[in-house]
Amino acid sequence: SQKIEQNSEALNIQEGKTATLTCNYTNYSPAYLQWYRQDPGRGPVFLLLIRENEKEKRKERLKVTFDTTLKQSLFHITASQPADSATYLCAPKIFSGGYNKLIFGAGTRLAVHP
């Protein structure tokens, strides 16, 4: 069956360090993948989109990699800050039933401590 796996345990890191979150998927061949941030009680907010031929994408302190051979995406936040504390969702875009659809992982909660 198709599955998206993100670390279910919270990731705790010290301020200033680099946070790395993992997204693994099985039985998909997504043309691209998106990452979202979600704060408690709020809707997800779009961060980055990476295409299968891009391998790596950067936006300010954020970096995303996409390895279609390993079926894995890594999401990095450099020089992390307490304000980066949130849940981060991985979402491959799949083509099914004639349309593109965004399928979400359960997310990984990041806690950045001062």
Added chain:
Amino acid sequence: NAGVTQTPKFQVLKTGQSMTLQCAQDMNHEYMSWYRQDPGMGLRLIHYSVGAGITDQGEVPNGYNVSRSTTEDFPLRLLSAAPSQTSVYFCASSYSNINYGYTFGSGTRLTVV
């Protein structure tokens, strides 16, 4: 520019009642979708629409209906509420369902007793 607006923010229903969750966007987005979010699970797609007059089912469509008579509005109807439909519901829109991020509403927290 309000983005995606969902109403109500909170709702309690009794089993068997029906209701409509409203979703409106003012960005002229063609693509709209409804997700539900339950603890420990990813957002699950209920229904989606690629344009006015076109809707289709997602992963968990049973018990829900949608329509898309205008580009701006995409209401979600619960036909006969069940406790299993207790969840947080998010509406999302996008310029296209290809190559663009989604804009989400702030959600509707629904409890069915």
